[in-house]
Amino acid sequence: MTRAMRKRLQRLMEAKPPLIRRGDPQQERVDTLYANQVRQTLEILAGLSGDNAATVATALSRSLHHACQQAWQAAAEQFPEAPPKIHCRQGCNWCCHEPLQVHILDAIGVASANLPPLNYSLPTRQRASLKKIFKACPMLVDGQCSVYEHRPVICRAYHSTDVAACQRVVEIQVAGRQIPMDLRLYGYTGLPQEATMKVLEELGIDRRPVVLGLAVAALQQDFAGLTGNWLRGGDAFDPHTVQE
Template sequence: MSLVALKDILGELSEAMQENCSHLPQNRTPTMVYALAKGAADIHDGAVNSLQPSLPPTKEIACAAGCSHCCHLPVVTEAITVLRLAHYIRTTFSPEAIEALRTRIAARQALLLPLESAARRHFRQACPLLENGRCTAYEARPLICRSFNSFDEAACRTEILEKANDFYMEGYPLPFEIGSALTRGMVDGLSSAGYRDAQLDLAAALGVALDRADAAEVWLAGEDIFADSLVA
């Protein structure tokens, strides 16, 4: 497949996501919000699987179950993804597991909030959703988590955990390009529908969404519940 053809496909994916999100005002329900976020994830995974035979990785991808170096990076995601994730947690986690998760989120925020913005870029703490090296909400994970990958596990460990560097990790670009295209479409579609879907710190925003059983409803009504979760 040529780069021109890939660019066209990415454009089509972005436009499709934009169109899907633009219809939210006609169906302002939490169910629609969750469906839009799940749809984006399903489109991402399907597109990667479909295009990979034509655009295979140039090296073996090092990512595997139990490898969680990148899960120590701050994750930036979108409002509808957070709302879907909170719904997934409420409907699949036990009450004890939810309370333990909220405790981990609060502990993380206590360490992060006193830091200046520059220091936050180098903040390294396990994602609150991580347990025993595995994501407890893997099915509902954000697009960026579906997109990130690496050809070198040792480099991830060194650069992310040991040095806490700003870095570009060499990996398979296809998932990232697809995720970026869908995110652009999502943000543009929600903007045209009158919703602000800015970049949010996943852990901070998830804490807000878990604290409010009506999070999706009030977000749909226009309340800026994630104002304190914005990433500069």
């Protein structure tokens, strides 16, 4: 982290924490979830020193994924009518047929799993229209997610209330990929990511989306180098970003 970034981090740590609006229990839970994740992200980043970027980046990824998991559980309890409608089941992988657009922290989480080396490429011209590609995700092995514990936020938040719609999307290749889901559950699960992204943005750390397979393959080659550059505010993930 540069000196300017460290100053900004210090300011953020000394600033008032995000507001928690009391009164409406649902609003209070949402605000608390957000504020907790901001605090955790700042605390982890405060531990960054000259040579521990890989450890800090992995801790950030773990913290984010853990918070998303907790948010999913809290949301499922908060909206008791939601869980019975969910059609997602172990071994169902219709939604795993797309080159995923994820955050760098997701790629870091996946790359930190014990994976065999990934041989993955995607022509640049295809990076603007990932949703039109129906190839299996490179992490899908024998029909199962091989990185389930470390799966990206989008895979945690995404769910379906109609598996027939998921099947149709892949079988007849519907480019829009609209899947019916409970948007409250989806939004709630993604909330910790919003908090983390906000902190990264304020510090000037790259928060552009990347193509999961490309970023993981690159991280497998040089985890320490890429994470070090990224946390210094560099653009090491530039070749793996989603082109818009």
